[in-house]
Amino acid sequence: MAKFNPKQMQYYVTTLQEVLQNTQDTADHVSPFFVKLDEAKQADKVADMAKAEFGEIKAEFDDAVAAYEKNAKTLAALQVPVRFMGVHKTLAKAYADYAAATKMMADALDEKNQSINEADFAQSEKDQETFLGKIQAQVAKIFGA
Numbered sequence: 309m310a311k312f313n314p315k316q317m318q319y320y321v322t323t324l325q326e327v328l329q330n331t332q333d334t335a336d337h338v339s340p341f342f343v344k345l346d347e348a349k350q351a352d353k354v355a356d357m358a359k360a361e362f363g364e365i366k367a368e369f370d371d372a373v374a375a376y377e378k379n380a381k382t383l384a385a386l387q388v389p390v391r392f393m394g395v396h397k398t399l400a401k402a403y404a405d406y407a408a409a410t411k412m413m414a415d416a417l418d419e420k421n422q423s424i425n426e427a428d429f430a431q432s433e434k435d436q437e438t439f440l441g442k443i444q445a446q447v448a449k450i451f452g453a
Contacts, residue, residue, distance in 0.1 A: 317389050327379045338372040341365045369414035376407035399446035409435035
């Protein structure tokens with residue numbers, strides 16, 4: 309059996325915390341843009357938004373996707389303590405799926421026609437919620453262990 313390595317454990321926990329903090333920071337940053345878009349959607353005014361405003365929202369969504377994809381790669385490449393292998397594998401998969409769901413949302417915004425693919429957008433919202441729940445469950449197992 310592999311010997312417990314406290315340095316590996318510390319690196320793992322620190323990196324995981326950095327990914328989680330970056331995820332929260334990214335979500336906090338993009339949230340006002342999501343709210344602005346959601347308000348326009350609810351009022352059926354997406355087509356009436358200023359082109360620059362819609363473009364900025366699309367760019368912010370794309371930036372969030374890039375951040376989440378980078379975090380997913382970090383998790384996939386992370387050296388994992390043996391006792392967390394299974395939990396981490398599930399976490400990394402859920403995070404990659406979460407990043408893909410956010411990409412679906414960003415891709416649902418058609419900047420050229422200033423429109424939204426409503427079906428993809430709605431599916432992305434559901435998927436993000438599902439995968440975020442899975443991520444939180446695995447993180448709870450890791451930090452609760």
